[in-house]
Amino acid sequence: xxxxxxxxxxxxxxxxxxxxxxxxxxxxxxxxxxxxxxxxxxxxxxxxxxxxxxxxxxxxxxxxxxxxxxxxxxxxxxxxxxxxxxxxxxxxxxxxxxxxxxxxxxxxxxxxx
Amino acid sequence: xxxxxxxxxxxxxxxxxxxxxxxxxxxxxxxxxxxxxxxxxxxxxxxxxxxxxxxxxxxxxxxxxxxxxxxxxxxxxxxxxxxxxxxxxxxxxxxxxxxxxxxxxxxxxxxxxxxxxxxxxxxxxxxxxxxxxxxxxxxxxxxxxxxxxxxxxxxxxxxxxxxxxxxxxxxxxxxxxxxxxxxxxxxxxxxxxxxxxxxxxxxxxxxxxxxxxxxxxxxxxxxxxxxxxxxxxxxxxxxxxxxxxxxxxxxxxxxxxxxxxxxxxxxxxxxxxxxxxxxxxxxxxxxxxxxxxxxxxxxxxxxxxxxxxxxxxxxxxxx
Numbered sequence: 001x002x003x004x005x006x007x008x009x010x011x012x013x014x015x016x017x018x019x020x021x022x023x024x025x026x027x028x029x030x031x032x033x034x035x036x037x038x039x040x041x042x043x044x045x046x047x048x049x050x051x052x053x054x055x056x057x058x059x060x061x062x063x064x065x066x067x068x069x070x071x072x073x074x075x076x077x078x079x080x081x082x083x084x085x086x087x088x089x090x091x092x093x094x095x096x097x098x099x100x101x102x103x104x105x106x107x108x109x110x111x112x113x
Numbered sequence: 114x115x116x117x118x119x120x121x122x123x124x125x126x127x128x129x130x131x132x133x134x135x136x137x138x139x140x141x142x143x144x145x146x147x148x149x150x151x152x153x154x155x156x157x158x159x160x161x162x163x164x165x166x167x168x169x170x171x172x173x174x175x176x177x178x179x180x181x182x183x184x185x186x187x188x189x190x191x192x193x194x195x196x197x198x199x200x201x202x203x204x205x206x207x208x209x210x211x212x213x214x215x216x217x218x219x220x221x222x223x224x225x226x227x228x229x230x231x232x233x234x235x236x237x238x239x240x241x242x243x244x245x246x247x248x249x250x251x252x253x254x255x256x257x258x259x260x261x262x263x264x265x266x267x268x269x270x271x272x273x274x275x276x277x278x279x280x281x282x283x284x285x286x287x288x289x290x291x292x293x294x295x296x297x298x299x300x301x302x303x304x305x306x307x308x309x310x311x312x313x314x315x316x317x318x319x320x321x322x323x324x325x326x327x328x329x330x331x332x333x334x335x336x337x338x339x340x341x342x343x344x345x346x347x348x349x350x351x352x353x354x355x356x357x358x359x360x361x362x363x364x365x366x367x368x369x370x371x372x373x374x375x376x377x378x379x380x381x382x383x384x385x386x387x388x389x390x391x392x393x394x395x396x397x398x399x400x401x402x403x404x405x406x407x408x409x410x411x412x413x414x415x416x417x418x419x420x421x422x423x424x425x426x427x428x429x430x431x432x
Contacts, residue, residue: 011358013347013358014343014346014347014350014358015343015346016343016346016347020343021343021344021347024342024343024344025344027333027334028333028334028339028342028344030332030333030334031331031333031334031335031336031339032333033336034336034339066220066224068228069227069228069230069231070228070231070232070332070333070334071228071232072232072332073332073333074333100331103331103332103333104330104331104332106332107232107233107330107331107332
Protein backbone atom coordinates (compact mmCIF):
# COMPACT_ATOMS: atom_id res chain seq x y z
CA UNK A 1 0.00 0.00 0.00
CA UNK A 2 1.59 3.24 -1.05
CA UNK A 3 1.10 6.04 1.43
CA UNK A 4 0.13 9.46 0.10
CA UNK A 5 3.04 11.81 -0.55
CA UNK A 6 4.01 13.81 2.52
CA UNK A 7 2.62 17.32 2.60
CA UNK A 8 5.46 19.78 2.16
CA UNK A 9 5.87 22.16 5.08
CA UNK A 10 4.18 25.47 4.46
CA UNK A 11 6.62 28.25 3.74
CA UNK A 12 6.52 30.96 6.34
CA UNK A 13 7.18 34.61 5.84
CA UNK A 14 8.43 36.32 8.95
CA UNK A 15 7.05 33.41 10.92
CA UNK A 16 3.59 33.60 9.38
CA UNK A 17 2.01 31.62 6.58
CA UNK A 18 0.78 33.35 3.48
CA UNK A 19 -2.75 32.45 4.47
CA UNK A 20 -2.41 34.22 7.80
CA UNK A 21 -0.85 37.30 6.29
CA UNK A 22 -3.42 37.67 3.54
CA UNK A 23 -6.28 37.01 5.93
CA UNK A 24 -4.99 39.68 8.24
CA UNK A 25 -4.56 42.15 5.45
CA UNK A 26 -7.96 41.60 3.93
CA UNK A 27 -9.63 42.06 7.29
CA UNK A 28 -7.72 45.19 8.07
CA UNK A 29 -9.32 46.55 4.92
CA UNK A 30 -12.51 46.57 6.95
CA UNK A 31 -11.25 49.61 8.81
CA UNK A 32 -11.98 52.85 6.97
CA UNK A 33 -9.09 54.51 8.74
CA UNK A 34 -6.70 51.96 7.31
CA UNK A 35 -8.17 52.46 3.86
CA UNK A 36 -7.61 56.15 4.19
CA UNK A 37 -4.04 55.49 5.28
CA UNK A 38 -3.40 53.28 2.26
CA UNK A 39 -4.84 55.91 -0.02
CA UNK A 40 -2.70 58.62 1.51
CA UNK A 41 0.38 56.47 0.96
CA UNK A 42 -0.61 56.27 -2.70
CA UNK A 43 -0.83 52.52 -2.67
CA UNK A 44 -4.25 52.55 -4.26
CA UNK A 45 -2.89 54.08 -7.39
CA UNK A 46 -0.39 51.36 -8.18
CA UNK A 47 -1.64 48.85 -10.73
CA UNK A 48 0.14 46.02 -8.96
CA UNK A 49 -1.74 46.80 -5.77
CA UNK A 50 -5.03 47.06 -7.62
CA UNK A 51 -4.39 43.69 -9.18
CA UNK A 52 -3.66 42.31 -5.72
CA UNK A 53 -6.96 43.66 -4.46
CA UNK A 54 -8.69 41.92 -7.31
CA UNK A 55 -6.91 38.70 -6.43
CA UNK A 56 -7.97 39.04 -2.81
CA UNK A 57 -11.55 38.52 -3.86
CA UNK A 58 -11.06 34.81 -3.30
CA UNK A 59 -11.98 35.54 0.32
CA UNK A 60 -15.58 36.01 -0.80
CA UNK A 61 -15.95 32.34 -1.62
CA UNK A 62 -16.19 29.33 0.62
CA UNK A 63 -14.14 27.73 2.11
CA UNK A 64 -12.20 30.95 2.72
CA UNK A 65 -15.23 32.93 3.65
CA UNK A 66 -15.67 31.24 6.98
CA UNK A 67 -12.35 32.55 8.29
CA UNK A 68 -13.37 36.17 8.21
CA UNK A 69 -13.96 37.54 11.69
CA UNK A 70 -15.19 40.90 10.46
CA UNK A 71 -17.19 39.74 7.50
CA UNK A 72 -19.48 42.70 6.91
CA UNK A 73 -17.13 45.60 6.39
CA UNK A 74 -14.38 43.37 4.95
CA UNK A 75 -16.46 42.14 2.07
CA UNK A 76 -18.12 45.46 1.52
CA UNK A 77 -14.86 47.40 1.34
CA UNK A 78 -13.25 44.75 -0.79
CA UNK A 79 -15.99 45.16 -3.32
CA UNK A 80 -15.85 48.93 -3.17
CA UNK A 81 -12.11 48.87 -3.65
CA UNK A 82 -12.54 47.18 -6.99
CA UNK A 83 -14.02 50.38 -8.30
CA UNK A 84 -11.64 53.08 -9.27
CA UNK A 85 -13.91 55.90 -8.21
CA UNK A 86 -13.90 54.63 -4.67
CA UNK A 87 -10.15 54.29 -4.65
CA UNK A 88 -9.87 57.91 -5.61
CA UNK A 89 -12.43 59.15 -3.12
CA UNK A 90 -11.36 57.30 -0.01
CA UNK A 91 -8.40 59.62 0.40
CA UNK A 92 -10.88 62.23 1.51
CA UNK A 93 -11.35 62.16 5.29
CA UNK A 94 -14.98 63.13 4.92
CA UNK A 95 -15.66 60.02 2.91
CA UNK A 96 -13.82 58.02 5.51
CA UNK A 97 -15.94 59.43 8.33
CA UNK A 98 -19.07 58.68 6.37
CA UNK A 99 -17.96 55.09 5.98
CA UNK A 100 -17.25 54.84 9.67
CA UNK A 101 -20.60 56.22 10.77
CA UNK A 102 -22.36 54.01 8.32
CA UNK A 103 -20.47 50.95 9.50
CA UNK A 104 -21.04 51.62 13.17
CA UNK A 105 -24.70 52.26 12.63
CA UNK A 106 -25.06 49.09 10.63
CA UNK A 107 -23.40 47.08 13.38
CA UNK A 108 -25.97 48.35 15.85
CA UNK A 109 -29.02 47.86 13.74
CA UNK A 110 -28.39 44.87 11.53
CA UNK A 111 -30.08 42.45 11.32
CA UNK A 112 -32.73 44.51 13.01
CA UNK A 113 -35.07 43.28 15.70
CA UNK B 114 -54.09 -31.60 46.75
CA UNK B 115 -56.68 -31.29 49.44
CA UNK B 116 -57.87 -34.81 48.79
CA UNK B 117 -54.44 -36.21 49.30
CA UNK B 118 -54.13 -34.45 52.62
CA UNK B 119 -57.54 -35.61 53.64
CA UNK B 120 -56.61 -39.18 52.84
CA UNK B 121 -53.50 -38.91 54.91
CA UNK B 122 -55.44 -37.44 57.78
CA UNK B 123 -57.98 -40.19 57.57
CA UNK B 124 -55.33 -42.84 57.61
CA UNK B 125 -53.81 -41.31 60.68
CA UNK B 126 -57.14 -41.11 62.39
CA UNK B 127 -57.96 -44.70 61.56
CA UNK B 128 -54.64 -45.98 62.70
CA UNK B 129 -54.94 -43.98 65.90
CA UNK B 130 -58.44 -45.25 66.43
CA UNK B 131 -57.48 -48.87 65.93
CA UNK B 132 -54.57 -48.47 68.25
CA UNK B 133 -56.74 -46.92 70.91
CA UNK B 134 -59.35 -49.66 70.60
CA UNK B 135 -56.71 -52.29 70.74
CA UNK B 136 -55.27 -50.68 73.86
CA UNK B 137 -58.69 -50.34 75.43
CA UNK B 138 -59.34 -54.02 74.81
CA UNK B 139 -56.20 -54.85 76.61
CA UNK B 140 -54.73 -56.19 73.43
CA UNK B 141 -51.88 -53.91 72.58
CA UNK B 142 -50.49 -54.79 69.27
CA UNK B 143 -47.23 -53.39 68.07
CA UNK B 144 -48.34 -53.57 64.49
CA UNK B 145 -51.06 -51.03 65.22
CA UNK B 146 -48.48 -48.71 66.72
CA UNK B 147 -46.26 -49.17 63.69
CA UNK B 148 -49.24 -48.42 61.49
CA UNK B 149 -49.76 -45.23 63.42
CA UNK B 150 -46.14 -44.21 63.02
CA UNK B 151 -46.25 -44.93 59.31
CA UNK B 152 -49.44 -42.97 58.92
CA UNK B 153 -47.89 -40.07 60.80
CA UNK B 154 -44.82 -39.97 58.56
CA UNK B 155 -47.06 -40.13 55.53
CA UNK B 156 -48.98 -37.22 56.92
CA UNK B 157 -45.89 -35.06 57.40
CA UNK B 158 -44.75 -35.90 53.91
CA UNK B 159 -48.13 -34.86 52.66
CA UNK B 160 -47.81 -31.60 54.50
CA UNK B 161 -44.45 -30.88 52.94
CA UNK B 162 -45.92 -31.59 49.59
CA UNK B 163 -48.70 -29.22 50.43
CA UNK B 164 -46.33 -26.39 51.28
CA UNK B 165 -44.40 -26.96 48.06
CA UNK B 166 -47.61 -26.97 46.14
CA UNK B 167 -48.67 -23.71 47.70
CA UNK B 168 -45.38 -21.91 47.02
CA UNK B 169 -45.48 -23.09 43.44
CA UNK B 170 -48.95 -21.78 43.11
CA UNK B 171 -47.88 -18.44 44.46
CA UNK B 172 -45.01 -18.36 41.98
CA UNK B 173 -47.35 -19.10 39.15
CA UNK B 174 -49.60 -16.26 40.20
CA UNK B 175 -46.69 -13.87 40.43
CA UNK B 176 -45.35 -14.84 37.04
CA UNK B 177 -48.75 -14.47 35.51
CA UNK B 178 -49.02 -11.00 36.91
CA UNK B 179 -45.57 -10.08 35.65
CA UNK B 180 -46.29 -11.30 32.16
CA UNK B 181 -49.48 -9.29 32.07
CA UNK B 182 -47.57 -6.27 33.24
CA UNK B 183 -44.99 -6.66 30.51
CA UNK B 184 -47.69 -7.15 27.94
CA UNK B 185 -49.25 -3.90 28.99
CA UNK B 186 -45.89 -2.16 28.72
CA UNK B 187 -45.35 -3.44 25.23
CA UNK B 188 -48.77 -2.25 24.24
CA UNK B 189 -48.07 1.19 25.66
CA UNK B 190 -44.77 1.48 23.84
CA UNK B 191 -46.30 0.47 20.58
CA UNK B 192 -49.06 3.03 20.87
CA UNK B 193 -46.49 5.67 21.82
CA UNK B 194 -44.43 4.74 18.80
CA UNK B 195 -47.33 5.06 16.42
CA UNK B 196 -48.44 8.39 17.81
CA UNK B 197 -44.89 9.76 17.68
CA UNK B 198 -44.54 8.65 14.13
CA UNK B 199 -47.78 10.37 13.23
CA UNK B 200 -46.58 13.56 14.91
CA UNK B 201 -43.23 13.41 13.18
CA UNK B 202 -44.82 13.03 9.79
CA UNK B 203 -47.20 15.81 10.56
CA UNK B 204 -44.46 18.21 11.73
CA UNK B 205 -43.54 20.73 9.11
CA UNK B 206 -40.03 20.37 7.73
CA UNK B 207 -37.97 23.03 6.08
CA UNK B 208 -38.00 22.93 2.36
CA UNK B 209 -34.46 23.36 1.15
CA UNK B 210 -34.07 25.46 -1.90
CA UNK B 211 -32.00 23.88 -4.56
CA UNK B 212 -29.26 26.50 -4.29
CA UNK B 213 -28.68 25.99 -0.57
CA UNK B 214 -25.05 25.78 0.45
CA UNK B 215 -24.72 22.72 2.63
CA UNK B 216 -22.94 23.85 5.76
CA UNK B 217 -22.44 21.83 8.89
CA UNK B 218 -24.48 23.05 11.86
CA UNK B 219 -21.54 22.76 14.19
CA UNK B 220 -19.47 24.87 11.85
CA UNK B 221 -22.09 27.57 11.73
CA UNK B 222 -22.38 27.67 15.48
CA UNK B 223 -18.65 27.84 16.03
CA UNK B 224 -18.34 30.58 13.43
CA UNK B 225 -21.15 32.55 15.04
CA UNK B 226 -19.62 32.27 18.47
CA UNK B 227 -16.24 33.35 17.16
CA UNK B 228 -17.32 36.26 15.07
CA UNK B 229 -19.99 37.61 17.39
CA UNK B 230 -17.29 39.32 19.42
CA UNK B 231 -16.37 41.39 16.43
CA UNK B 232 -19.67 42.04 14.77
CA UNK B 233 -21.74 43.41 17.61
CA UNK B 234 -20.87 45.55 20.60
CA UNK B 235 -20.37 43.39 23.62
CA UNK B 236 -23.16 44.86 25.69
CA UNK B 237 -25.62 45.17 22.91
CA UNK B 238 -29.16 44.23 23.85
CA UNK B 239 -31.91 43.13 21.55
CA UNK B 240 -35.02 45.11 22.21
CA UNK B 241 -38.66 44.09 21.98
CA UNK B 242 -40.54 45.66 19.12
CA UNK B 243 -42.63 47.89 21.35
CA UNK B 244 -39.93 49.91 23.00
CA UNK B 245 -38.10 52.70 21.29
CA UNK B 246 -35.30 51.17 19.22
CA UNK B 247 -33.10 54.20 19.85
CA UNK B 248 -32.92 53.47 23.54
CA UNK B 249 -32.41 49.82 22.83
CA UNK B 250 -28.70 50.04 23.42
CA UNK B 251 -29.05 52.41 26.28
CA UNK B 252 -28.00 49.60 28.53
CA UNK B 253 -24.52 49.51 27.11
CA UNK B 254 -21.64 50.48 29.27
CA UNK B 255 -19.67 52.28 26.61
CA UNK B 256 -20.99 55.12 24.52
CA UNK B 257 -21.38 54.17 20.93
CA UNK B 258 -21.90 57.47 19.22
CA UNK B 259 -19.98 57.73 15.99
CA UNK B 260 -18.21 60.79 17.25
CA UNK B 261 -16.17 58.65 19.58
CA UNK B 262 -14.34 57.24 16.62
CA UNK B 263 -11.82 60.01 17.08
CA UNK B 264 -9.67 57.49 18.88
CA UNK B 265 -8.75 55.87 15.60
CA UNK B 266 -7.17 58.77 13.86
CA UNK B 267 -7.38 59.00 10.15
CA UNK B 268 -3.75 59.45 9.28
CA UNK B 269 -2.12 56.56 11.07
CA UNK B 270 1.51 56.78 10.14
CA UNK B 271 3.35 53.56 9.43
CA UNK B 272 5.02 51.93 12.39
CA UNK B 273 8.71 52.63 12.41
CA UNK B 274 10.70 50.83 15.00
CA UNK B 275 8.13 50.43 17.72
CA UNK B 276 9.90 48.49 20.39
CA UNK B 277 8.18 45.82 22.31
CA UNK B 278 5.37 45.15 19.88
CA UNK B 279 4.67 41.50 20.48
CA UNK B 280 4.11 39.20 17.59
CA UNK B 281 1.34 37.09 19.01
CA UNK B 282 -2.27 38.26 18.66
CA UNK B 283 -3.23 37.16 15.20
CA UNK B 284 -6.59 38.49 14.16
CA UNK B 285 -7.27 35.37 12.16
CA UNK B 286 -7.85 33.33 15.25
CA UNK B 287 -9.79 35.99 17.11
CA UNK B 288 -8.92 34.31 20.37
CA UNK B 289 -9.00 37.22 22.72
CA UNK B 290 -9.84 34.98 25.55
CA UNK B 291 -10.04 37.67 28.18
CA UNK B 292 -13.13 39.04 26.51
CA UNK B 293 -15.07 35.97 27.42
CA UNK B 294 -15.31 36.91 31.04
CA UNK B 295 -16.03 40.55 30.38
CA UNK B 296 -19.69 40.77 29.63
CA UNK B 297 -21.48 37.51 30.35
CA UNK B 298 -24.87 38.96 29.61
CA UNK B 299 -23.94 40.11 26.14
CA UNK B 300 -26.43 38.52 23.81
CA UNK B 301 -29.40 37.88 26.08
CA UNK B 302 -32.62 39.44 24.89
CA UNK B 303 -33.52 41.82 27.64
CA UNK B 304 -36.68 42.95 29.20
CA UNK B 305 -37.59 45.95 27.17
CA UNK B 306 -37.12 48.63 29.77
CA UNK B 307 -34.03 47.29 31.49
CA UNK B 308 -31.84 50.35 31.24
CA UNK B 309 -28.89 49.41 33.44
CA UNK B 310 -27.44 46.00 32.58
CA UNK B 311 -27.81 44.35 35.96
CA UNK B 312 -26.09 41.15 35.00
CA UNK B 313 -22.90 42.76 33.73
CA UNK B 314 -19.83 42.91 35.95
CA UNK B 315 -19.34 45.96 38.15
CA UNK B 316 -17.38 48.73 36.54
CA UNK B 317 -14.09 48.39 38.38
CA UNK B 318 -13.90 44.66 37.79
CA UNK B 319 -14.73 45.13 34.14
CA UNK B 320 -11.89 47.56 33.62
CA UNK B 321 -9.43 45.22 35.37
CA UNK B 322 -10.43 42.13 33.46
CA UNK B 323 -10.76 43.52 30.00
CA UNK B 324 -9.41 46.86 28.90
CA UNK B 325 -11.17 46.47 25.57
CA UNK B 326 -14.56 46.67 27.18
CA UNK B 327 -14.18 50.38 27.70
CA UNK B 328 -13.12 51.21 24.21
CA UNK B 329 -15.81 52.06 21.72
CA UNK B 330 -16.82 49.15 19.60
CA UNK B 331 -16.21 49.19 15.90
CA UNK B 332 -17.07 46.34 13.58
CA UNK B 333 -13.56 46.34 12.14
CA UNK B 334 -10.10 45.86 13.61
CA UNK B 335 -8.96 48.96 15.45
CA UNK B 336 -5.65 50.60 14.84
CA UNK B 337 -4.26 48.96 17.98
CA UNK B 338 -5.28 45.56 16.74
CA UNK B 339 -3.69 46.15 13.39
CA UNK B 340 -0.48 47.29 15.02
CA UNK B 341 -0.36 44.08 17.01
CA UNK B 342 -0.80 41.92 13.97
CA UNK B 343 1.44 39.92 11.72
CA UNK B 344 1.86 42.67 9.16
CA UNK B 345 3.23 45.00 11.79
CA UNK B 346 5.70 42.44 13.07
CA UNK B 347 6.89 41.76 9.54
CA UNK B 348 7.42 45.46 9.09
CA UNK B 349 9.51 45.52 12.23
CA UNK B 350 11.59 42.68 10.88
CA UNK B 351 12.18 44.53 7.67
CA UNK B 352 13.15 47.65 9.57
CA UNK B 353 15.58 45.62 11.60
CA UNK B 354 17.14 44.41 8.42
CA UNK B 355 16.21 40.77 8.78
CA UNK B 356 14.85 38.88 5.85
CA UNK B 357 11.31 37.75 6.61
CA UNK B 358 11.46 34.90 4.11
CA UNK B 359 14.16 33.14 6.06
CA UNK B 360 13.12 34.34 9.47
CA UNK B 361 12.41 31.54 11.87
CA UNK B 362 10.64 32.59 15.06
CA UNK B 363 11.70 29.52 16.98
CA UNK B 364 15.37 30.06 16.32
CA UNK B 365 14.93 33.69 17.04
CA UNK B 366 13.42 32.79 20.38
CA UNK B 367 16.61 30.98 21.25
CA UNK B 368 18.65 33.92 20.11
CA UNK B 369 16.49 36.20 22.22
CA UNK B 370 17.02 34.02 25.27
CA UNK B 371 20.75 34.01 24.70
CA UNK B 372 20.85 37.72 24.19
CA UNK B 373 18.90 38.28 27.40
CA UNK B 374 21.19 36.02 29.34
CA UNK B 375 24.29 37.79 28.11
CA UNK B 376 22.78 41.10 28.93
CA UNK B 377 21.84 40.01 32.39
CA UNK B 378 25.35 38.78 33.03
CA UNK B 379 26.77 42.08 31.87
CA UNK B 380 24.36 43.94 34.09
CA UNK B 381 25.35 41.89 37.09
CA UNK B 382 29.02 42.41 36.38
CA UNK B 383 28.45 46.12 36.14
CA UNK B 384 26.53 46.13 39.40
CA UNK B 385 29.29 44.25 41.20
CA UNK B 386 31.87 46.69 39.92
CA UNK B 387 29.82 49.64 40.99
CA UNK B 388 29.37 48.22 44.45
CA UNK B 389 33.09 47.58 44.79
CA UNK B 390 33.87 51.11 43.77
CA UNK B 391 31.43 52.52 46.28
CA UNK B 392 32.87 50.39 49.06
CA UNK B 393 36.35 51.60 48.34
CA UNK B 394 35.24 55.21 48.28
CA UNK B 395 33.48 54.82 51.56
CA UNK B 396 36.46 53.16 53.17
CA UNK B 397 38.65 55.99 52.03
CA UNK B 398 36.27 58.49 53.58
CA UNK B 399 36.16 56.60 56.84
CA UNK B 400 39.94 56.38 56.99
CA UNK B 401 40.27 60.09 56.45
CA UNK B 402 37.69 60.85 59.09
CA UNK B 403 39.31 58.60 61.64
CA UNK B 404 42.79 60.00 60.90
CA UNK B 405 41.57 63.49 61.61
CA UNK B 406 40.09 62.25 64.89
CA UNK B 407 41.88 59.95 67.29
CA UNK B 408 44.51 57.31 67.89
CA UNK B 409 45.11 54.28 65.69
CA UNK B 410 43.13 52.17 68.12
CA UNK B 411 40.06 54.09 67.20
CA UNK B 412 40.92 53.59 63.59
CA UNK B 413 40.93 49.84 64.18
CA UNK B 414 37.47 50.12 65.68
CA UNK B 415 36.36 52.44 62.96
CA UNK B 416 37.40 50.00 60.29
CA UNK B 417 35.21 47.11 61.54
CA UNK B 418 32.49 49.63 62.15
CA UNK B 419 33.00 50.89 58.63
CA UNK B 420 32.77 47.33 57.43
CA UNK B 421 29.48 46.73 59.20
CA UNK B 422 28.11 49.99 57.92
CA UNK B 423 29.16 49.02 54.47
CA UNK B 424 27.37 45.72 54.79
CA UNK B 425 24.19 47.44 55.77
CA UNK B 426 24.49 49.85 52.93
CA UNK B 427 25.09 47.06 50.48
CA UNK B 428 21.91 45.41 51.54
CA UNK B 429 20.06 48.60 50.98
CA UNK B 430 21.60 48.92 47.58
CA UNK B 431 20.47 45.49 46.62
CA UNK B 432 16.85 46.54 46.87
